[in-house]
Amino acid sequence: MAKKKFDLIIRRAFLKGREVDVYVSKGVIAEIRDTQTEFDPEGAEVQDAFGLTMMPSMIDVHTHLREPGFEYKEDVESGLRAAAWGGFGAILCMANTNPVNDTAATTELMLEKARRHWPDGPRLVPIGALTKELKGEELAPMAELVRAGCGAFSNDGLPVKNTDLFRKAMEYASDWGKPVIDHCEDPFMAVGCGVNEGEVSDRLGLQGQPDMAEALQVSRDVLLAEYLDMHIHLAHISCRKSLDVIRQAKARGIRVTAETCPHYLILTEDYLEDPATQYSTLAKVNPPLRPEADRLAMIEALEDGTIDFLATDHAPHAAHEKEVEFDIAPCGISGLDTAFATTWGLVRDGVISEETFNRAWVTGPAETFELPCNRFEIGDPADFFLFDPEEEWEVCAATMQSKGKNTPLAGSVLKGRVKTHFLHGKKIV
Amino acid sequence: MKWLHKDLLDVSQLSRSEAMSLFDTAAHFQEINTRPVKKVPTLKGRSVVLFFAEPSTRTKTSFDVAAKRLSADSFSLAKSSSSLTKGETLKDTVLTLQAMAPDCIVMRHWCSGAAKFIADRLDCAVINAGDGRHAHPTQALLDGFTMFQEWGDLAGKTILILGDIKHSRVARSNVILLNKLGATVRMCAPRTLLPSTVRSWPVEVYSDLNEAVKGVNGIMCLRLQLERQKDGLLPDLREYACTYGLGPKHVELADKDVRIMHPGPMNRGVEINSELADCDRSLVLDQVANGVAMRMALLFLYMTRKGAEE
Numbered sequence A: 001m002a003k004k005k006f007d008l009i010i011r012r013a014f015l016k017g018r019e020v021d022v023y024v025s026k027g028v029i030a031e032i033r034d035t036q037t038e039f040d041p042e043g044a045e046v047q048d049a050f051g052l053t054m055m056p057s058m059i060d061v062h063t064h065l066r067e068p069g070f071e072y073k074e075d076v077e078s079g080l081r082a083a084a085w086g087g088f089g090a091i092l093c094m095a096n097t098n099p100v101n102d103t104a105a106t107t108e109l110m111l112e113k114a115r116r117h118w119p120d121g122p123r124l125v126p127i128g129a130l131t132k133e134l135k136g137e138e139l140a141p142m143a144e145l146v147r148a149g150c151g152a153f154s155n156d157g158l159p160v161k162n163t164d165l166f167r168k169a170m171e172y173a174s175d176w177g178k179p180v181i182d183h184c185e186d187p188f189m190a191v192g193c194g195v196n197e198g199e200v201s202d203r204l205g206l207q208g209q210p211d212m213a214e215a216l217q218v219s220r221d222v223l224l225a226e227y228l229d230m231h232i233h234l235a236h237i238s239c240r241k242s243l244d245v246i247r248q249a250k251a252r253g254i255r256v257t258a259e260t261c262p263h264y265l266i267l268t269e270d271y272l273e274d275p276a277t278q279y280s281t282l283a284k285v286n287p288p289l290r291p292e293a294d295r296l297a298m299i300e301a302l303e304d305g306t307i308d309f310l311a312t313d314h315a316p317h318a319a320h321e322k323e324v325e326f327d328i329a330p331c332g333i334s335g336l337d338t339a340f341a342t343t344w345g346l347v348r349d350g351v352i353s354e355e356t357f358n359r360a361w362v363t364g365p366a367e368t369f370e371l372p373c374n375r376f377e378i379g380d381p382a383d384f385f386l387f388d389p390e391e392e393w394e395v396c397a398a399t400m401q402s403k404g405k406n407t408p409l410a411g412s413v414l415k416g417r418v419k420t421h422f423l424h425g426k427k428i429v
Numbered sequence B: 001m002k003w004l005h006k007d008l009l010d011v012s013q014l015s016r017s018e019a020m021s022l023f024d025t026a027a028h029f030q031e032i033n034t035r036p037v038k039k040v041p042t043l044k045g046r047s048v049v050l051f052f053a054e055p056s057t058r059t060k061t062s063f064d065v066a067a068k069r070l071s072a073d074s075f076s077l078a079k080s081s082s083s084l085t086k087g088e089t090l091k092d093t094v095l096t097l098q099a100m101a102p103d104c105i106v107m108r109h110w111c112s113g114a115a116k117f118i119a120d121r122l123d124c125a126v127i128n129a130g131d132g133r134h135a136h137p138t139q140a141l142l143d144g145f146t147m148f149q150e151w152g153d154l155a156g157k158t159i160l161i162l163g164d165i166k167h168s169r170v171a172r173s174n175v176i177l178l179n180k181l182g183a184t185v186r187m188c189a190p191r192t193l194l195p196s197t198v199r200s201w202p203v204e205v206y207s208d209l210n211e212a213v214k215g216v217n218g219i220m221c222l223r224l225q226l227e228r229q230k231d232g233l234l235p236d237l238r239e240y241a242c243t244y245g246l247g248p249k250h251v252e253l254a255d256k257d258v259r260i261m262h263p264g265p266m267n268r269g270v271e272i273n274s275e276l277a278d279c280d281r282s283l284v285l286d287q288v289a290n291g292v293a294m295r296m297a298l299l300f301l302y303m304t305r306k307g308a309e310e
């Protein structure tokens, strides 16, 4: 009997506009053929994917997993499960845990939890703190953090106020070749939180955060990156003013990359004023949802490459924490479960192209953070999922894998659902 | 008359004709307040909870008097005496209140949207007695009622709102109501105390008080929170008083029958000259008296509304 050539064959999947059979051997893509009528599995495991579309596993470079410290909101296991079901094969998790991820011990704990719960699950890449305890006072031990497995550095929710220290942090991090991610928020301008400063915040009587607060810090970062000739990655960009600065910076050859999140592409501040959802803390997010003109500008910027890719800023919170007065509710939207369906919806509606979608969730983050990804070329890792583009599902506690059910999409019906997910040719969902 | 609204969260919920019928009802109750025995059995056996998470003697007393004059039982839940200080969430407080089966909850809270939050979770009527910077509908209604009694139709009248508009729920609710009633609204304050998008509001905006007062029929002064200076919004109180404090020379520039209002409590000598507060053009005490009548009207309509009668 001949030695089996393939471990796994996905039959009749729809990939980039054609129906194909995908052959996997030893965890990598071995062959992609147009579907044949004559078919001999030669002993390989066969999965029939008729009616399903194949997509490379997505990468989310901005999630909050909450472990250690806030496991009631999310833990490594539930976060990875949400990622896998959401179509993500790799996620980077932020350092604002308790303790903060500013020592090898914390990084190792996260990685050990991931390995123990799910050795074949989505790849977890912790992001180390840029400063100790995220206090913005002393540099974190970045060499130690890289050796422990951190893939980037960020003070995410607590941007470094001291520009000189931030410069030193960028310089120090550059020695270890890992990107610095900045949450752009001028610390003095951004006193309000969770709602854009504008007509909606004025009518609702909420202290708003001006888009200027973001754009000012974007400008600072761009100037620093140019001065130091270093790369900087800007997290969850939300407004047109920032895009103008980034666009100019890129034109001048400054090494800046930027992400935005699905919620800035599909929602606006109007959600907070709609009679049905007025003052809903589910839409309290930092940076805040902006007006429609900004939403349209974000879509355009994603399409033209000013925005390099997407990230969820997955920020799970417990129900009781969100069911409070707007002023005291924490910011954040649980995003891993819904990111694929919402952004694929933009492709389906012709708002963004499929190529943009692929750059947004696969090649863009992979290039910036030097992660392997599947471009469906021979030898690429067999990381892909199959989804039913027609399946409709209602976003609710029961359909979400994350512990965090906090999403303004709760109750809405999305179209397109992940049915099965393979990493290195092994089925994880 | 049948009242269909369950809650009063802001005046934006009310139509012009509903506001006018509230004025009619308040005028009816005003008469009761002039009788030797100021009490009617209208709401006997009904209960009102006064839930004030932010201290307010005036509004709370006004509602308490209004409830008692209608023979309703009123209960207070002040911030100090409630579990709020022990870290209980607003949701738990609401569920506790619900279990006590009140007919109406009057709430004052320091968070914008808090009234909506509890109204969504309670079966009984909720009357917003001020939520954060958002809305103060009963104040706007009593102000509107006071002006209506003074002038009748408000169409053609120009009202100046003067002072810290940015942080004022009174100003927000008054702008909405006065527009509904056909009045022209002006605003005057330093730019730091105006909402960022005030230019898109249906008002005329002034920075010079001498210009702002020209020909106006009514001037509504707002209370200045003295800590605004520490927030960096003002250089100092003296400059504010000299520039935006209402004084006799301003009144000279206004309509000869101009009326002066203030929701209280006043900082005499800061936002308003002390003699002006007490002069015969001042409606400050009428506002207080009308506040009781308006709140009687509101308690009556919301507690006997359709669906609350079973």
Ligand SMILES: [Zn+2]
Pocket (backbone or CB within 6 Å): A156, A157, A183, A235, A236, A286
């Ligand atoms: Zn952030």
